Amino acid sequence: xxxxxxxxxxxxxxxxxxxxxxxxxxxxxxxxxxxxxxxxxxxxxxxxxxxxxxxxxxxxxxxxxxxxxxxxxxxxxxxxxxxxxxxxxxxxxxxxxxxxxxxxxxxxx
Amino acid sequence: xxxxxxxxxxxxxxxxxxxxxxxxxxxxxxxxxxxxxxxxxxxxxxxxxxxxxxxxxxxxxxxxxxxxxxxxxxxxxxxxxxxxxxxxxxxxxxxxxxxxxxxxxxxxxxxxx
Numbered sequence: 001x002x003x004x005x006x007x008x009x010x011x012x013x014x015x016x017x018x019x020x021x022x023x024x025x026x027x028x029x030x031x032x033x034x035x036x037x038x039x040x041x042x043x044x045x046x047x048x049x050x051x052x053x054x055x056x057x058x059x060x061x062x063x064x065x066x067x068x069x070x071x072x073x074x075x076x077x078x079x080x081x082x083x084x085x086x087x088x089x090x091x092x093x094x095x096x097x098x099x100x101x102x103x104x105x106x107x108x109x
Numbered sequence: 110x111x112x113x114x115x116x117x118x119x120x121x122x123x124x125x126x127x128x129x130x131x132x133x134x135x136x137x138x139x140x141x142x143x144x145x146x147x148x149x150x151x152x153x154x155x156x157x158x159x160x161x162x163x164x165x166x167x168x169x170x171x172x173x174x175x176x177x178x179x180x181x182x183x184x185x186x187x188x189x190x191x192x193x194x195x196x197x198x199x200x201x202x203x204x205x206x207x208x209x210x211x212x213x214x215x216x217x218x219x220x221x222x
Contacts (some may be wrong), residue, residue, distance in 0.1 A: 004152075036213075043113070043202060043213035044153075089152065097143075097211065099152040 002027040006090045006100035013080055013107050021075040021103045023064075023090035031094040033057075033066050033073040038087045038102070047075075047088070080107045111137045111207040115214035122193055123222055130188045130217045132159075132203030138183035139205035144176075147200040147216070159186040159203075193221040 007022040025033065032051045036044040048057030053068035062077045073090060085107045090100040112135040122128050132142055140161045145153040157178055158166040165178035175197075177189040190197055198221045204213040 041118075041215070043115075043215040044204075045213070046110075046210060096155060101150070101152040 002031065002092060002094045002096075002098045004090050004092055004098050004100040006088075006103055008101070008103065009087075010104040010106060013105070015082055015107055015109050016079045017107075019075070019077040019080045019084075019105070021088055021090075021105070023073045023075065023100060025071050025073065025090075025092050025098075027071075027092055027094050029094055031092040033064070034091040034093065035062070035064055035073070035075050036089040036091060036099075038089065040086070044089060080105070082107045082109055110210070111135075111205075111212045113203060113205055113212045113214040115201075115203055115217050117217060118215060119218040119220075121220045121222065124194050125192055127189055127191045128193055128219060130190075130201055130203075130219075132186045132188070132205075132214055134184045134205050134207075134212075137205075137207045139186075139207070140183060142180060142186040142203055142205045143211075144178065144186075144188050145202040145204065147202060153202060156188075161186075190219065193219070195221045197221050 004025045034049045035047040037047045038044050048059040050057040050066035056065045064073050064075045087102045087104045089102045114133045116131045142159040144156045147153050156171045159178045159180040161180045167173045180186040202216045
């Protein structure tokens, strides 16, 4: 079945550092890919998405490119802020939604 | 965006009791809602799909008699954990689609003593 694998955390960075959270997937067909963010005490919020190969999703300085050849959808941000501290989930939607295990990011001032 | 709420946000109960969790779509109607379970440091696991006016569809391995789902209106789905045990302690999250986007509730943390 479809599945998502994302890098284990936790990830701790200093403010203004570069962020990469790796995500790879296995799926039949052509799924849509998502990154969700979960702030403490809140539900998941859609951060960005891409619906077909080579699409780049971007929002709030984060971006991820749908790479069919490497079955990847890595999340990147050039300069993280303390307010980016949260748990990030990679997900795909094929026949249903599948989520990665989540990566906790802590950004220190 | 659309808002999905859950109540309560946390609950502690004794083993053997039942607990009801509500999921509401506040500003839209949802004929289908989804219930997930999230274990610490793990991903969301889809438990069941709640269908308004009909029976819920449960994922393999989820006990339908233990996790009772009722979707009585277009804005409310309830999950009742019956005869709860400590292993049922988890974070339960509901979601609903508005258009093509999925919106999640803030979750309910259940602790069974």
